[in-house]
Amino acid sequence: MTTTGPSSTPTEADTIGRVLVVGAGAMGSQIAMVCALAGRTVHLVDTDPQTLTRAGAELRARMDSRVARGRLGAQERDAAFAHLHLGTDLDAAAADVDLVIEAVVEKIDVKTELFRRLDRVTPDHAILASNSSSFVPSRLAAATTRPDRVCNLHFFNPALVMACVEVVPGEATSPTTTATAVAFTRALGKEPVVLDREVDGFLANRILNAVRDEAVRLYEGGYASLESIDLACRTALGHPQGPFELQDLTGLDIAWFTKTARYAETGDPADLPSASLDARVGAGHLGRKTGRGWYRYDDDGTKTPAPDPVTGA
Ligand SMILES: NC(=O)c1ccc[n+]([C@@H]2O[C@H](COP(=O)([O-])OP(=O)(O)OC[C@H]3O[C@@H](n4cnc5c(N)ncnc54)[C@H](O)[C@@H]3O)[C@@H](O)[C@H]2O)c1
Numbered sequence: 001m002t003t004t005g006p007s008s009t010p011t012e013a014d015t016i017g018r019v020l021v022v023g024a025g026a027m028g029s030q031i032a033m034v035c036a037l038a039g040r041t042v043h044l045v046d047t048d049p050q051t052l053t054r055a056g057a058e059l060r061a062r063m064d065s066r067v068a069r070g071r072l073g074a075q076e077r078d079a080a081f082a083h084l085h086l087g088t089d090l091d092a093a094a095a096d097v098d099l100v101i102e103a104v105v106e107k108i109d110v111k112t113e114l115f116r117r118l119d120r121v122t123p124d125h126a127i128l129a130s131n132s133s134s135f136v137p138s139r140l141a142a143a144t145t146r147p148d149r150v151c152n153l154h155f156f157n158p159a160l161v162m163a164c165v166e167v168v169p170g171e172a173t174s175p176t177t178t179a180t181a182v183a184f185t186r187a188l189g190k191e192p193v194v195l196d197r198e199v200d201g202f203l204a205n206r207i208l209n210a211v212r213d214e215a216v217r218l219y220e221g222g223y224a225s226l227e228s229i230d231l232a233c234r235t236a237l238g239h240p241q242g243p244f245e246l247q248d249l250t251g252l253d254i255a256w257f258t259k260t261a262r263y264a265e266t267g268d269p270a271d272l273p274s275a276s277l278d279a280r281v282g283a284g285h286l287g288r289k290t291g292r293g294w295y296r297y298d299d300d301g302t303k304t305p306a307p308d309p310v311t312g313a
Contacts, residue, residue: 030102043093137170147172
């Protein structure tokens with residue numbers, strides 16, 4: 001992907017020395033590590049202490065594995081962990097940050113409430129960014145007194161690996177905020193892709209969703225199995241993973257929330273979650289994180305298509 005948008009200077013990136021990442025789930029934990037590896041002081045905060053413990057252990061294992069494979073120096077690893085602070089006290093962690101990256105559950109009321117609080121407890125100069133996959137920054141900016149310093153920084157899963165970060169300015173985002181976000185993204189070693197105008201879902205996921213919707217139509221219409229559809233996307237279109245395999249990685253619940261939120265806005269039945277997605281999410285089959293989604297993942301590493309929990313088909 002090529003980089004577009006405002007030019008950046010190292011000075012702009014350097015203004016972000018201290019980062020707060022809120023939400024230590026699949027995205028927030030790795031985003032925090034990316035920032036720590038780039039030498040930033042990072043606070044990673046979650047309301048759930050167990051999630052923090054799990055995130056810390058997973059990051060430690062990932063970084064140790066990089067060191068063992070010669071892809072990261074032991075000193076760099078240790079320096080990054082020295083920069084990374086995990087905790088549950090949001091207000092204390094927010095007190096002296098330059099940038100917040102919010103990565104909590106994809107629910108607009110939870111995010112809005114959090115942005116209202118962040119606006120109160122962060123320094124005035126701090127940029128408040130959301131990693132939301134769908135909500136445009138203007139919706140969150142409205143909960144703050146600093147809409148010029150609100151934008152989306154949309155990382156992709158897994159954030160430690162994926163290069164693209166969509167930088168999404170809202171209606172009121174200042175050019176300085178966008179330029180700083182671009183420079184910071186580059187300083188992380190990522191590829192900023194800047195939107196000219198906000199649109200929900202942004203770029204990559206809107207394109208992916210069109211592919212995914214067609215994949216589900218073909219599957220529910222009985223034209224082909226999950227495996228055949230994934231195989232076609234991999235071998236004919238050059239996608240590294242098929243749409244069902246990818247959704248198992250990113251989480252079926254994320255897709256369900258995104259669709260439901262979109263339907264709430266448009267009222268268009270075409271935006272509702274498909275029956276097969278609805279059935280799986282209703283049964284708690286959320287993808288790899290629960291061991292079962294479109295596919296079932298067994299302990300021995302095998303992956304087999306999982307029947308629909310409602311129809312059994
Ligand atoms: N999963 C993906 O592939 C992906 C990719 C890009 C962006 N995103 C976006 O990133 C965000 C997080 O997604 P995820 O997959 O990491 O979710 P997740 O469910 O794995 O993690 C969310 C975390 O937020 C915590 N949390 C909830 N409310 C909180 C609060 N008020 N304060 C602090 N912590 C709170 C939860 O305890 C949980 O640990 C969502 O907005 C999602 O749309 C997800």
